[in-house]
Amino acid sequence: MRTLTTSQAMNEALREEMRRDPSVYVVGLGLYPSTGDSATNGLVEEFGESRIRSAPMSETVIAGSAVGAALAGLRPVAELHLADFAFNALDEILSKAGKWRYMHGANGAMKLPIVFLQGIGGYVAAGAEHSQSPLALYWHSPGLKIAVPTTPYDAKGLLKTAVRDDNPVVFFTHKLGDSGPVPEDEYLIPFGVAEIRRAGADATVVATSYMVTLTLQAAQNLEGQGVDVEVIDPRTLEPLDIETIVDSVHKTGRLVVVDEDTERCGVAAEIGAQVMERAFPALRAPVGRVANPNLPIPYSPPLEEAVLPSVAKIEAAIRATLT
Amino acid sequence: MRTLTTSQAMNEALREEMRRDPSVYVVGLGLYPSTGDSATNGLVEEFGESRIRSAPMSETVIAGSAVGAALAGLRPVAELHLADFAFNALDEILSKAGKWRYMHGANGAMKLPIVFLQGIGGYVAAGAEHSQSPLALYWHSPGLKIAVPTTPYDAKGLLKTAVRDDNPVVFFTHKLGDSGPVPEDEYLIPFGVAEIRRAGADATVVATSYMVTLTLQAAQNLEGQGVDVEVIDPRTLEPLDIETIVDSVHKTGRLVVVDEDTERCGVAAEIGAQVMERAFPALRAPVGRVANPNLPIPYSPPLEEAVLPSVAKIEAAIRATLT
Amino acid sequence: MKPTPAEQLELYTLMVRSRVFEETAGALVVSGEIPGSWLSGIGQEGTLGAIHQLRPDDYLTYTHRGAYGFIGRGSDPKLLLAELLGKRTGYSRGKGGRHIADLEHGILGKSGTIGGHAPLAVGVATAIQIRGGDQVVMSIFGEGTSNRGTTHSSMNAAAVWGLPVVWVCENNGYMGNVPAPMYTAVMDIADMAVGYDMPGEVVDGNDVLAVHEAAEEAIARARAGQGPSLLELKTYRMRPFGETSTDLRDPAEATAWRAKDPIRRFRSALIESGVLTDGATVAISEAATAEMETARSYARDSSFPAPSDAFEDLYA
Amino acid sequence: MKPTPAEQLELYTLMVRSRVFEETAGALVVSGEIPGSWLSGIGQEGTLGAIHQLRPDDYLTYTHRGAYGFIGRGSDPKLLLAELLGKRTGYSRGKGGRHIADLEHGILGKSGTIGGHAPLAVGVATAIQIRGGDQVVMSIFGEGTSNRGTTHSSMNAAAVWGLPVVWVCENNGYMGNVPAPMYTAVMDIADMAVGYDMPGEVVDGNDVLAVHEAAEEAIARARAGQGPSLLELKTYRMRPFGETSTDLRDPAEATAWRAKDPIRRFRSALIESGVLTDGATVAISEAATAEMETARSYARDSSFPAPSDAFEDLYA
Numbered sequence A, B: 001m002r003t004l005t006t007s008q009a010m011n012e013a014l015r016e017e018m019r020r021d022p023s024v025y026v027v028g029l030g031l032y033p034s035t036g037d038s039a040t041n042g043l044v045e046e047f048g049e050s051r052i053r054s055a056p057m058s059e060t061v062i063a064g065s066a067v068g069a070a071l072a073g074l075r076p077v078a079e080l081h082l083a084d085f086a087f088n089a090l091d092e093i094l095s096k097a098g099k100w101r102y103m104h105g106a107n108g109a110m111k112l113p114i115v116f117l118q119g120i121g122g123y124v125a126a127g128a129e130h131s132q133s134p135l136a137l138y139w140h141s142p143g144l145k146i147a148v149p150t151t152p153y154d155a156k157g158l159l160k161t162a163v164r165d166d167n168p169v170v171f172f173t174h175k176l177g178d179s180g181p182v183p184e185d186e187y188l189i190p191f192g193v194a195e196i197r198r199a200g201a202d203a204t205v206v207a208t209s210y211m212v213t214l215t216l217q218a219a220q221n222l223e224g225q226g227v228d229v230e231v232i233d234p235r236t237l238e239p240l241d242i243e244t245i246v247d248s249v250h251k252t253g254r255l256v257v258v259d260e261d262t263e264r265c266g267v268a269a270e271i272g273a274q275v276m277e278r279a280f281p282a283l284r285a286p287v288g289r290v291a292n293p294n295l296p297i298p299y300s301p302p303l304e305e306a307v308l309p310s311v312a313k314i315e316a317a318i319r320a321t322l323t
Numbered sequence C, D: 001m002k003p004t005p006a007e008q009l010e011l012y013t014l015m016v017r018s019r020v021f022e023e024t025a026g027a028l029v030v031s032g033e034i035p036g037s038w039l040s041g042i043g044q045e046g047t048l049g050a051i052h053q054l055r056p057d058d059y060l061t062y063t064h065r066g067a068y069g070f071i072g073r074g075s076d077p078k079l080l081l082a083e084l085l086g087k088r089t090g091y092s093r094g095k096g097g098r099h100i101a102d103l104e105h106g107i108l109g110k111s112g113t114i115g116g117h118a119p120l121a122v123g124v125a126t127a128i129q130i131r132g133g134d135q136v137v138m139s140i141f142g143e144g145t146s147n148r149g150t151t152h153s154s155m156n157a158a159a160v161w162g163l164p165v166v167w168v169c170e171n172n173g174y175m176g177n178v179p180a181p182m183y184t185a186v187m188d189i190a191d192m193a194v195g196y197d198m199p200g201e202v203v204d205g206n207d208v209l210a211v212h213e214a215a216e217e218a219i220a221r222a223r224a225g226q227g228p229s230l231l232e233l234k235t236y237r238m239r240p241f242g243e244t245s246t247d248l249r250d251p252a253e254a255t256a257w258r259a260k261d262p263i264r265r266f267r268s269a270l271i272e273s274g275v276l277t278d279g280a281t282v283a284i285s286e287a288a289t290a291e292m293e294t295a296r297s298y299a300r301d302s303s304f305p306a307p308s309d310a311f312e313d314l315y316a
């Protein structure tokens, strides 16, 4: 099978969906002219400047105009570059996109088919305002779906699903990227179906995006020490495949959640709470959390490493559930 | 002792602090002319339009200018009215105020003494964008302190502490208000000290703001049925007095957290996680969560009641931990 | 082009219906039947001169004030009042209250954050442009709302992309009780148009025919693909900010403006020009009153949503 | 008022030092010693004509591009480079990277979101106004950044409150590789000033003396309590968007602008007027090179922060 980068896989997804459906368009900063390895590379040449719409520097307009266009029947893909920049469009994403349909009583079966593309992640010495992974900020807010693909394969299949979804989807990809096999034939990946990245019997670890990569490494290290870790990648947080997680916890009795976002009120707290609600008797140790200990992300690599999850921290957290 | 409303108590706090310290000023919408029962009532008459600064309609400017003024040595109080409106200033509050000091390495002992006043809460038929209580949105983000007073007494004492704090404080008060005794003599209430609103032996309930009022009612109802509930009001989420909560759970073995905000990645998930981490063996039932089930807040009263916490829901959640 | 006598009558009737609707809604706030509030547009009905000229397939985005957006587009007062009363039969099934959408008439909903609708208008116009066609979007906002960054970024984007947006600023001189010079740097919001290289025009907002004329040009321009423009309607709010708010504005000012009431002015002109008779005037008012009474009964008689309805409508 | 010969020499020296600093930083990005990136201001040093006139007790807020803000205010290149290398001795103790504050010289920090500094400038000016005194704030931003709502709302607020802000737009015609007509509706950002009832002036940004003159007036105005104004400096970025970005602009355009290099132009003029000799030119350049080499050594020799340092600095 071919090997593609995450950007290339997403680029294919956008190209296929834009060919299939003339109501799909992209709006974002710097889409003209095309530059190298990005999800929108080469699209302006094929689809023109109206459908690959280079925007003024206003995340508010990028996200808010996507909401308006969706209400008027199009299927916008709003490219927001970094999740940090999207903080300037939170009223638009959280309140306009997320709450609009409900707030208007689904008036006339109102639909909001929008994809908000956001880059997340640290480990690149970009500092506090270019390194965030604010998954919980969005998951906390009602009405949005949330995709967090790890592999290029998932990125393509989930992005095609996202474009076809009639609801707003926040689509996070890690700025470290990835590369991996992607089939030539068209495929879609449904939302709400977790992938068990590694089967194991001793402890369950839930992780998304680049955290999966780190966790798999930790699992491999622990395997050498006789600890058999199951690694679950939910792929979408909303909807969340909690059943797969709960089933695993019933098997292992231990749970660690790894999250690049800040810990407080984060993904780990939520998954821990849901597992407690559904499988309290199965839990043989408190749910472990590996996340940013509630600090802005510092620039200097040794500091950044101290703050963000690492293989060693994940190993330690898994071990802690076993003692 | 005198009885004051929350607004009156806050008004006194602001007046006292502004008299004490000429670097304190207020910026926000509609501060001129004074209108009735608000925290800023009558202040423009005493302190003038420069220090009681009526702003253009831009939460971005209100919050962002507060950050700039704080960096230049003043102590701004940014009156944002509703938390819903502050969504337009999240880059300013979360990233500028919350992360600035850390991101610049506390350069020259940089300080950001700012109070962001925000009204929260539903039960007033104001709809999805005028009823939110986004506590977790702020608690999730590093660098902010968070006060959520319940009584006028606490509102005054905590606000005075907030104004004197050298860090950004998000100060939430419920739009339903409250009234209660407030002494004439000056007092301050330290951050991070929970108040046990009701002592009890059978179950611990943590609640803030108007949720305390509902919980006390539920506790009273349950008392008649032989269930003895302990009600803890943390008063500040950041810093959080987790010790008082953990001590209580060690005593009762049961915990319910009541939160008007959406449930996912919310305050209850976080407090539950912290208690699990510190007192797992003491927990005799999964931590109960009473919160908004991840819906925008609807307008019509019967719908709003279906979504928001109620005395009955709190009672049911407490009962569930006992079976 | 001056509207024909029939069009003038229609316009006058819309203004009266809008006002009676608002009086009805205001009374229902006072009686507590509307559990929320109502931000009255009484006195600002001159804006109908612009709204009335939209085609059925055009779009309107509105801010927070007045009913004339709905009435002018043809929305049903029954469903409007039912919504304000929180009833299941309302436009937003009771979930919205003042957040009302009427998709059939091109009204896509209301932003709770004031000014939040501006980027949405840009998006609707983007959809028109991508699909092709000559629809337009009219986007109404207050002079206070011009302070918001959304307004600026949206006007800039609409101009850059040559979008069919007609921006209509209702300058009523106040944001709540605060007078405009305390929050806007310019006396005329129309001056802002210079920064977007688009036409900006000041119009007497209480002269519905002047509004009509100015809007005609702006709409034609947008329809012809010549991009956005900005109309500023100078007007005055005859009610407090909201029906339950305290009004601290100078009463003498209010009296002076009451003499310029857009409905009274238009009525005098219509009578003078013979388009309207005294009899017709009364008939129009009575019909409007009867219509709004019927709407009120409908709203009162409708049932509240069931608690379980709260769990619907989140996702499509 | 034209700067004295001594002032001109100082200004020229600052321009050269700024450029050598940026060349040094650029090379450190290429070598990987700067783990992040650097957004070069080479070609835009004419802005120093404005910055140089600030008083020591004035303030500067900057966006993302160039070192001249720091060099012009008197920041120490050693601490700047140490910060960019992520060292503990840097201005932000390695936590900031490109987010640098130099409080001693009135530079209060850098916003990662572009345009996020505009409301901060309003706040600093508010502090000046409340405290009393005649300090000013200069706030620099790009023409792309003028699109942001923060820019608009901040300019409006500064004008309404009569604040001592000098807004300086560096219009280099591009946002990344996108040409300005694709994102700004007006050719001249200075036109936006009309919407805030403040002076707006277009200046040749590569003519440092022209910038000096225009800024002098704007600063004097702000200092005298007459409110904000907007200067637009037409200029060109001689490097790619960031040191690791691909430059897709027309090379012919770049060549044409290179002939207008603000340093070369100023040098020629200074030599012609006899203020500068060939010998002095070389001496200034050599001194700058030596200074930046020393700074680089300092940065390289400094140690990285300890992991435990990550847990400091959050709260005061």
Ligand SMILES: Cc1ncc(C[n+]2csc(CCOP(=O)(O)OP(=O)(O)O)c2C)c(N)n1
Pocket: B029, B057, B059, B085, B088, C064, C065, C112, C113, C114, C141, C142, C143, C144, C145, C146, C172, C174, C175, C176, C241
């Ligand atoms: C973002 C936001 N900030 C504040 C409010 C509260 N608010 C509602 S209307 C209004 C005043 C608007 O003034 P203007 O635009 O002049 O309209 P007018 O009320 O005069 O018609 C304000 C401040 C809000 N709804 N949203």
Ligand SMILES: Cc1ncc(C[n+]2csc(CCOP(=O)(O)OP(=O)(O)O)c2C)c(N)n1
Pocket: A029, A057, A059, A085, A088, D064, D065, D112, D113, D114, D141, D142, D143, D144, D145, D146, D172, D174, D175, D176, D241
């Ligand atoms: C809110 C936000 N959006 C996007 C970016 C990414 N970004 C950094 S600089 C820049 C372009 C700024 O253009 P302009 O203001 O013209 O300045 P120039 O780079 O030309 O000097 C962009 C889009 C950002 N840092 N913050």
Ligand SMILES: [Mg+2]
Pocket: C142, C143, C144, C170, C171, C172, C173, C174, C175, C176
């Ligand atoms: Mg107004």
Ligand SMILES: [Mg+2]
Pocket: D142, D143, D144, D170, D171, D172, D173, D174, D175, D176
């Ligand atoms: Mg530029």
